[in-house]
Amino acid sequence: SYVLTQPPSVSVAPGQTATIGCGGDNIGAYSVHWYQQKAGQAPVLVVQDDGDRPSGIPERFSGSNSENTATLTISRVEAGDEADYYCQIWDSNPNHYVVFGAGTKLTVL
Amino acid sequence: EVQLVESGGGLVRPGGSLRLTCVASGFIVSTDYMSWVRQAPGKGLEWVSIIYSGGKTYTADSVKGRFIISRHSSENTLYLQMNSLRPDDTAVYFCTRGLQRFDYWGQGALVTVSS
Numbered sequence: 051s052y053v054l055t056q057p058p059s060v061s062v063a064p065g066q067t068a069t070i071g072c073g074g075d076n077i078g079a080y081s082v083h084w085y086q087q088k089a090g091q092a093p094v095l096v097v098q099d100d101g102d103r104p105s106g107i108p109e110r111f112s113g114s115n116s117e118n119t120a121t122l123t124i125s126r127v128e129a130g131d132e133a134d135y136y137c138q139i140w141d142s143n144p145n146h147y148v149v150f151g152a153g154t155k156l157t158v159l
Numbered sequence: 160e161v162q163l164v165e166s167g168g169g170l171v172r173p174g175g176s177l178r179l180t181c182v183a184s185g186f187i188v189s190t191d192y193m194s195w196v197r198q199a200p201g202k203g204l205e206w207v208s209i210i211y212s213g214g215k216t217y218t219a220d221s222v223k224g225r226f227i228i229s230r231h232s233s234e235n236t237l238y239l240q241m242n243s244l245r246p247d248d249t250a251v252y253f254c255t256r257g258l259q260r261f262d263y264w265g266q267g268a269l270v271t272v273s274s
Contacts, residue, residue: 065190080229081259081260081262083259084202085261092253092264092265092267093204095260095262098262099260108195125215136203136204138261140258147219148196148209149204150203150205153204
Protein backbone atom coordinates (compact mmCIF):
# COMPACT_ATOMS: atom_id res chain seq x y z
CA SER A 51 0.00 0.00 0.00
CA TYR A 52 1.08 3.56 -0.67
CA VAL A 53 2.84 5.33 2.19
CA LEU A 54 3.12 9.07 2.86
CA THR A 55 5.98 10.05 5.16
CA GLN A 56 5.88 13.21 7.27
CA PRO A 57 8.26 14.47 9.98
CA PRO A 58 6.68 14.02 13.44
CA SER A 59 7.35 17.60 14.43
CA VAL A 60 8.42 21.01 13.17
CA SER A 61 9.15 24.05 15.32
CA VAL A 62 9.29 27.65 14.20
CA ALA A 63 9.37 31.09 15.79
CA PRO A 64 6.52 33.53 15.18
CA GLY A 65 6.95 35.51 11.99
CA GLN A 66 9.20 32.88 10.43
CA THR A 67 8.38 30.37 7.68
CA ALA A 68 7.40 26.78 8.43
CA THR A 69 7.97 24.04 5.88
CA ILE A 70 6.38 20.61 6.25
CA GLY A 71 7.31 17.83 3.86
CA CYS A 72 5.32 14.84 2.70
CA GLY A 73 7.30 12.10 0.99
CA GLY A 74 5.96 9.39 -1.26
CA ASP A 75 7.03 7.29 -4.23
CA ASN A 76 6.44 9.49 -7.28
CA ILE A 77 4.02 11.64 -5.26
CA GLY A 78 4.33 14.26 -7.99
CA ALA A 79 1.95 12.12 -10.04
CA TYR A 80 -0.82 12.67 -7.46
CA SER A 81 -2.78 15.68 -6.32
CA VAL A 82 -1.84 16.34 -2.70
CA HIS A 83 -4.13 17.96 -0.15
CA TRP A 84 -3.26 19.35 3.28
CA TYR A 85 -5.34 19.57 6.45
CA GLN A 86 -4.86 21.52 9.65
CA GLN A 87 -6.22 20.00 12.85
CA LYS A 88 -6.18 21.94 16.08
CA ALA A 89 -6.53 20.15 19.39
CA GLY A 90 -10.02 18.75 19.92
CA GLN A 91 -11.31 19.97 16.56
CA ALA A 92 -12.11 18.48 13.18
CA PRO A 93 -9.56 18.82 10.38
CA VAL A 94 -9.74 21.82 8.04
CA LEU A 95 -8.63 21.70 4.40
CA VAL A 96 -5.96 24.39 3.98
CA VAL A 97 -4.36 23.47 0.64
CA GLN A 98 -5.92 21.44 -2.17
CA ASP A 99 -4.60 20.08 -5.44
CA ASP A 100 -0.95 20.62 -4.50
CA GLY A 101 -1.07 24.38 -4.12
CA ASP A 102 -4.56 25.90 -4.28
CA ARG A 103 -6.16 27.54 -1.25
CA PRO A 104 -9.83 26.93 -0.45
CA SER A 105 -11.96 29.98 0.17
CA GLY A 106 -11.19 31.60 3.50
CA ILE A 107 -7.68 30.20 3.91
CA PRO A 108 -5.01 32.91 4.34
CA GLU A 109 -2.49 33.51 1.58
CA ARG A 110 0.21 32.58 4.09
CA PHE A 111 -0.58 28.93 3.34
CA SER A 112 0.89 27.53 0.12
CA GLY A 113 1.95 24.20 -1.29
CA SER A 114 4.02 22.54 -3.95
CA ASN A 115 4.53 19.03 -5.25
CA SER A 116 7.28 17.50 -7.35
CA GLU A 117 8.79 14.10 -7.91
CA ASN A 118 8.93 12.38 -4.48
CA THR A 119 8.07 15.25 -2.11
CA ALA A 120 5.10 17.53 -1.53
CA THR A 121 5.55 20.57 0.69
CA LEU A 122 3.27 22.75 2.77
CA THR A 123 4.68 26.22 3.47
CA ILE A 124 3.28 28.56 6.08
CA SER A 125 4.70 32.08 5.86
CA ARG A 126 4.73 34.59 8.70
CA VAL A 127 3.74 31.93 11.19
CA GLU A 128 1.35 32.96 13.97
CA ALA A 129 0.63 31.37 17.33
CA GLY A 130 -2.77 30.31 16.00
CA ASP A 131 -1.10 28.13 13.37
CA GLU A 132 0.03 25.66 16.03
CA ALA A 133 -1.68 22.40 15.06
CA ASP A 134 -1.23 18.99 13.50
CA TYR A 135 -0.92 19.00 9.71
CA TYR A 136 -1.76 16.03 7.49
CA CYS A 137 -1.07 15.43 3.80
CA GLN A 138 -3.45 13.25 1.79
CA ILE A 139 -3.77 11.67 -1.65
CA TRP A 140 -6.38 9.51 -3.32
CA ASP A 141 -6.35 7.03 -6.15
CA SER A 142 -8.95 4.98 -7.97
CA ASN A 143 -6.75 2.36 -9.56
CA PRO A 144 -8.01 -0.28 -9.27
CA ASN A 145 -10.28 0.61 -6.36
CA HIS A 146 -10.90 3.83 -4.52
CA TYR A 147 -8.52 4.41 -1.69
CA VAL A 148 -7.35 7.37 0.36
CA VAL A 149 -4.03 7.72 2.16
CA PHE A 150 -3.12 10.20 4.89
CA GLY A 151 0.34 10.95 6.14
CA ALA A 152 0.96 10.30 9.84
CA GLY A 153 0.83 14.00 10.60
CA THR A 154 3.27 16.71 11.66
CA LYS A 155 2.92 18.65 14.89
CA LEU A 156 3.75 22.31 14.26
CA THR A 157 4.96 24.07 17.38
CA VAL A 158 5.20 27.85 17.42
CA LEU A 159 8.00 28.75 19.80
CA GLU B 160 -24.23 26.87 4.86
CA VAL B 161 -22.89 23.32 4.78
CA GLN B 162 -23.13 21.42 8.05
CA LEU B 163 -22.47 17.80 9.02
CA VAL B 164 -23.63 16.52 12.40
CA GLU B 165 -22.72 13.03 13.60
CA SER B 166 -24.45 11.02 16.28
CA GLY B 167 -24.67 7.45 17.53
CA GLY B 168 -21.28 7.05 19.14
CA GLY B 169 -20.80 5.42 22.52
CA LEU B 170 -19.37 2.51 24.46
CA VAL B 171 -19.80 -0.97 23.00
CA ARG B 172 -18.45 -4.39 23.94
CA PRO B 173 -16.04 -6.22 21.61
CA GLY B 174 -18.03 -8.13 19.02
CA GLY B 175 -20.92 -5.69 19.28
CA SER B 176 -22.52 -3.38 16.72
CA LEU B 177 -23.17 0.33 16.44
CA ARG B 178 -24.64 2.59 13.78
CA LEU B 179 -23.35 6.11 13.24
CA THR B 180 -25.54 8.76 11.67
CA CYS B 181 -24.49 11.96 9.89
CA VAL B 182 -27.19 14.52 9.11
CA ALA B 183 -26.19 16.93 6.34
CA SER B 184 -27.54 20.37 5.53
CA GLY B 185 -26.68 22.90 2.85
CA PHE B 186 -26.19 20.31 0.10
CA ILE B 187 -27.71 17.02 -1.11
CA VAL B 188 -25.97 13.89 0.15
CA SER B 189 -27.25 11.66 -2.65
CA THR B 190 -25.71 13.83 -5.38
CA ASP B 191 -22.31 14.10 -3.72
CA TYR B 192 -19.48 11.88 -2.48
CA MET B 193 -19.47 11.12 1.23
CA SER B 194 -16.85 9.42 3.38
CA TRP B 195 -16.16 8.34 6.94
CA VAL B 196 -12.70 9.06 8.33
CA ARG B 197 -11.62 7.95 11.80
CA GLN B 198 -8.95 8.95 14.29
CA ALA B 199 -7.83 6.69 17.11
CA PRO B 200 -6.92 8.45 20.38
CA GLY B 201 -3.64 10.33 19.92
CA LYS B 202 -3.21 8.96 16.39
CA GLY B 203 -3.55 10.19 12.82
CA LEU B 204 -6.39 10.16 10.33
CA GLU B 205 -7.55 6.95 8.64
CA TRP B 206 -10.03 6.80 5.77
CA VAL B 207 -12.76 4.20 6.40
CA SER B 208 -15.31 4.18 3.59
CA ILE B 209 -16.90 6.21 0.76
CA ILE B 210 -20.21 6.21 -1.04
CA TYR B 211 -20.28 7.71 -4.53
CA SER B 212 -23.09 9.86 -5.84
CA GLY B 213 -24.07 6.94 -8.06
CA GLY B 214 -24.25 4.61 -5.05
CA LYS B 215 -21.01 2.65 -5.44
CA THR B 216 -19.16 2.07 -2.19
CA TYR B 217 -15.59 1.33 -1.24
CA THR B 218 -14.21 0.36 2.16
CA ALA B 219 -10.74 0.22 3.68
CA ASP B 220 -9.25 -3.23 4.08
CA SER B 221 -9.07 -2.76 7.87
CA VAL B 222 -12.88 -2.75 8.16
CA LYS B 223 -13.96 -4.59 5.03
CA GLY B 224 -16.67 -7.14 5.70
CA ARG B 225 -17.54 -5.50 9.05
CA PHE B 226 -18.50 -1.88 8.24
CA ILE B 227 -21.17 -0.80 5.76
CA ILE B 228 -21.70 2.74 4.48
CA SER B 229 -25.14 3.80 3.27
CA ARG B 230 -27.36 6.85 2.89
CA HIS B 231 -30.99 7.87 3.14
CA SER B 232 -31.82 10.34 0.38
CA SER B 233 -35.08 11.74 1.73
CA GLU B 234 -33.51 12.41 5.15
CA ASN B 235 -30.24 13.70 3.63
CA THR B 236 -28.38 11.38 5.97
CA LEU B 237 -25.26 9.22 5.84
CA TYR B 238 -24.79 6.09 7.92
CA LEU B 239 -22.00 3.78 9.00
CA GLN B 240 -23.10 0.38 10.26
CA MET B 241 -20.27 -1.11 12.32
CA ASN B 242 -20.39 -4.81 13.16
CA SER B 243 -18.01 -7.21 14.91
CA LEU B 244 -16.35 -4.27 16.60
CA ARG B 245 -12.86 -4.67 18.01
CA PRO B 246 -10.90 -2.61 20.54
CA ASP B 247 -8.73 -1.19 17.74
CA ASP B 248 -11.88 0.33 16.19
CA THR B 249 -11.93 2.78 19.10
CA ALA B 250 -11.75 6.23 17.52
CA VAL B 251 -13.49 9.47 16.73
CA TYR B 252 -15.41 8.94 13.49
CA PHE B 253 -15.79 11.96 11.21
CA CYS B 254 -18.34 12.35 8.44
CA THR B 255 -16.82 14.20 5.47
CA ARG B 256 -17.73 15.38 2.00
CA GLY B 257 -15.64 14.92 -1.11
CA LEU B 258 -14.09 12.51 -3.59
CA GLN B 259 -10.44 13.45 -4.01
CA ARG B 260 -10.33 15.70 -0.93
CA PHE B 261 -12.55 16.50 2.00
CA ASP B 262 -13.84 20.05 2.14
CA TYR B 263 -16.36 19.74 4.97
CA TRP B 264 -16.13 17.71 8.18
CA GLY B 265 -18.48 17.01 11.04
CA GLN B 266 -17.42 17.44 14.64
CA GLY B 267 -16.94 13.69 15.07
CA ALA B 268 -18.53 10.88 17.09
CA LEU B 269 -16.51 8.93 19.67
CA VAL B 270 -16.77 5.15 19.51
CA THR B 271 -15.20 3.20 22.36
CA VAL B 272 -14.91 -0.58 22.10
CA SER B 273 -14.10 -2.06 25.48
CA SER B 274 -15.22 -4.78 27.84
